[in-house]
Amino acid sequence: MSELLSRLVIRRLGVGERPALGDLTAGGVDTREQTDCCSYVAEIDGHCVGYLLVQSISYLDGKPLTLWIDDLAVHPDHRRRKIATALYRELGTWARAEGVKAILTRIPPDNAAARALHQQIGFEDHATGTLVWRLDRD
Amino acid sequence: MAEHLIAPVEASASGTHRVVKVRNIEIGVFNVGGDFYALPNVCTHQFGPLCEGTVNGTTACDASTGWKFAWVKDGEIITCPWHGLEFDLTTGQCLAMPKVRLRSYPVTVEEGMVKLIL
Amino acid sequence: MMQAVPTRIKTNDMVIVDADIHVNDTPAALAPYCALPWRKSLEELANTPSRYLDIPGYSPTMKLDPPIPGQHPNRSVPTAAEMREGLSTLGIDIGVLFPDNLLLFAPIPHIEYATELSHAYNRWLMEEWLLKEEGFYGALLACPQNPDDSAREIEQYAKEEKIVAVYLPTAGVNPLWGHRKYDPILAAAEAANLPVFLHSVTLVSPAFPCQLDQFENHFARQMLSHSFAMMANLVSLIHTGVPARYPKLKVGFTEAGLAWVPYMMWRLDKYYNEYRRQVPFLERRPSEYMKERMWFATQPIEEPDNPAHLIQTIDHLGGADRVLFASDWPHHDFDHPKAVLKLPMPAEAKRKIMGGNALELFNIPVPATKLT
Numbered sequence: 001m002s003e004l005l006s007r008l009v010i011r012r013l014g015v016g017e018r019p020a021l022g023d024l025t026a027g028g029v030d031t032r033e034q035t036d037c038c039s040y041v042a043e044i045d046g047h048c049v050g051y052l053l054v055q056s057i058s059y060l061d062g063k064p065l066t067l068w069i070d071d072l073a074v075h076p077d078h079r080r081r082k083i084a085t086a087l088y089r090e091l092g093t094w095a096r097a098e099g100v101k102a103i104l105t106r107i108p109p110d111n112a113a114a115r116a117l118h119q120q121i122g123f124e125d126h127a128t129g130t131l132v133w134r135l136d137r138d
Numbered sequence: 139m140a141e142h143l144i145a146p147v148e149a150s151a152s153g154t155h156r157v158v159k160v161r162n163i164e165i166g167v168f169n170v171g172g173d174f175y176a177l178p179n180v181c182t183h184q185f186g187p188l189c190e191g192t193v194n195g196t197t198a199c200d201a202s203t204g205w206k207f208a209w210v211k212d213g214e215i216i217t218c219p220w221h222g223l224e225f226d227l228t229t230g231q232c233l234a235m236p237k238v239r240l241r242s243y244p245v246t247v248e249e250g251m252v253k254l255i256l
Numbered sequence: 257m258m259q260a261v262p263t264r265i266k267t268n269d270m271v272i273v274d275a276d277i278h279v280n281d282t283p284a285a286l287a288p289y290c291a292l293p294w295r296k297s298l299e300e301l302a303n304t305p306s307r308y309l310d311i312p313g314y315s316p317t318m319k320l321d322p323p324i325p326g327q328h329p330n331r332s333v334p335t336a337a338e339m340r341e342g343l344s345t346l347g348i349d350i351g352v353l354f355p356d357n358l359l360l361f362a363p364i365p366h367i368e369y370a371t372e373l374s375h376a377y378n379r380w381l382m383e384e385w386l387l388k389e390e391g392f393y394g395a396l397l398a399c400p401q402n403p404d405d406s407a408r409e410i411e412q413y414a415k416e417e418k419i420v421a422v423y424l425p426t427a428g429v430n431p432l433w434g435h436r437k438y439d440p441i442l443a444a445a446e447a448a449n450l451p452v453f454l455h456s457v458t459l460v461s462p463a464f465p466c467q468l469d470q471f472e473n474h475f476a477r478q479m480l481s482h483s484f485a486m487m488a489n490l491v492s493l494i495h496t497g498v499p500a501r502y503p504k505l506k507v508g509f510t511e512a513g514l515a516w517v518p519y520m521m522w523r524l525d526k527y528y529n530e531y532r533r534q535v536p537f538l539e540r541r542p543s544e545y546m547k548e549r550m551w552f553a554t555q556p557i558e559e560p561d562n563p564a565h566l567i568q569t570i571d572h573l574g575g576a577d578r579v580l581f582a583s584d585w586p587h588h589d590f591d592h593p594k595a596v597l598k599l600p601m602p603a604e605a606k607r608k609i610m611g612g613n614a615l616e617l618f619n620i621p622v623p624a625t626k627l628t
Binding site for chain 2: 302497500501528529530531532533534536537539541
Binding site: 071102132 | 161162163180182186187237238240248
């Protein structure tokens with residue numbers, strides 16, 4: 001497994017690029033035409049094994065202030081290999097450097113696995129039902 | 139980008155707004171005098187449910203008003219129900235923090251349907 | 257009386273400007289400069305026993321408690337020559353002069369008397385101090401009791417090189433600065449390119465701050481008189497839109513130290529978010545106006561156990577550009593220049609705070625040779 005992970009590459013999704021992850025691309029996934037923030041794709045040997053789709057929802061002086069996670073997916077064959085964590089690590093590094101204050105998302109209450117993963121990343125429950133990762137406070 | 143059907147135009151009268159869920163994000167869609175605007179339902183301040191606030195105008199007072207209070211932007215200001223931060227819902231501009239603005243999503247009306255582009 | 261002056265410091269590499277020096281404005285000193293019949297009143301007051309900064313009908317502190325013997329003596333300097341000598345000994349090149357007793361000018365209710373008193377003080381300041389010694393500049397006493405007359409006074413003195421600021425009596429002023437009745441004073445100061453300075457003092461006023469009369473001693477009153485006076489007048493200036501209505505007006509705050517400033521900046525900004533529509537003339541957050549056109553004098557400089565905390569405080573209020581050194585000489589709680597000069601700050605920050613900012617703000621020419 002570690003040999004496989006050593007071939008893992010996280011890269012920024014190109015503008016308009018649609019990450020193909022088997023049938024996970026179904027359901028009208030955003031094609032990332034926004035140029036003011038970063039989405040990421042995880043690849044092994046050039047094959048997509050996961051992606052993290054992000055949009056900016058507010059700006060400070062034209063730079064992203066808060067981000068929203070539209071979608072996070074990891075191919076079923078590659079789960080429990082910290083690929084989501086690696087995707088978030090890349091996003092967090094970029095976002096901190098940009099001065100982003102927080103990253104938010106919304107996950108259904110019954111998706112315990114996704115909630116646990118996000119809590120591990122640093123997301124906390126917010127009174128509005130969203131999850132908030134305060135980059136300026138952690 | 140994709141189009142998302144929001145509601146029939148006749149169910150979205152001027153001066154009204156609704157909060158809809160598009161994929162996993164809540165978005166406020168507003169009809170201001172027949173023009174539609176959309177903002178994320180997340181305040182920049184403490185991430186409160188901005189679009190659940192009231193739509194109103196606001197005050198202005200400067201040299202152009204003779205330093206007297208004036209009522210402006212009637213129907214164009216959304217005030218966050220949590221701490222009162224005001225945003226111009228036609229642009230996403232935060233009134234108290236000129237450097238801060240919300241993303242503003244394009245909205246179209248086609249064949250009697252309000253459509254959000256996201 | 258002059259007491260022993262602490263030793264001087266070596267400051268050959270920078271001009272030291274002191275934004276807050278006090279001249280001893282006794283009724284007897286001002287009487288010859290005052291119009292009749294109020295000259296007679298001052299002559300009468302000259303024969304009245306007084307406590308320090310506490311002369312009924314002249315500097316109404318209105319303190320009700322008994323003196324406690326053994327306190328270190330209060331200091332006052334009666335002549336320009338003695339002041340020059342004292343400042344030189346302290347290593348201070350240039351001083352901006354404020355009153356002693358007339359710090360308590362605001363509560364004087366008699367409009368005509370207050371007006372003539374302000375005229376007399378300003379003439380006396382000019383003739384007995386500013387023109388007598390090198391390195392002395394003055395803050396013109398504004399008369400909140402008579403704003404129109406005060407505006408004329410500012411216009412009249414505006415051309416005087418030695419007048420570099422307008423002093424707004426702060427403690428006990430009612431209504432607070434920012435009230436539109438004072439607009440003529442602010443407009444005149446702005447037109448004359450003179451910064452206005454709020455200078456607080458310990459006093460019990462029937463109007464403000466409330467219930468300080470119930471404090472049993474000066475220790476307690478000193479805690480809140482200054483800070484409350486500053487905070488209240490700052491809020492008053494902000495909430496009536498003065499920074500927006502007078503976009504070139506510069507405002508200084510002296511005698512309340514620095515630590516209250518970040519607190520007020522953060523608090524004003526927080527509630528501006530919530531209540532912006534009540535103050536729509538403010539086009540930016542209050543702290544942004546404060547960091548652009550307000551200055552804060554150091555005395556009485558806070559003395560935290562860890563001086564780095566004070567440097568953080570200066571950083572919070574906008575950095576060294578906002579800060580003016582002030583000694584408050586010769587008052588009992590004066591700060592020696594070393595108290596500020598020895599703080600763990602970069603040399604450039606020290607140069608600004610100890611004089612660079614003041615030279616620019618007061619538009620004072622750099623002296624050809626150091627005066628100390």
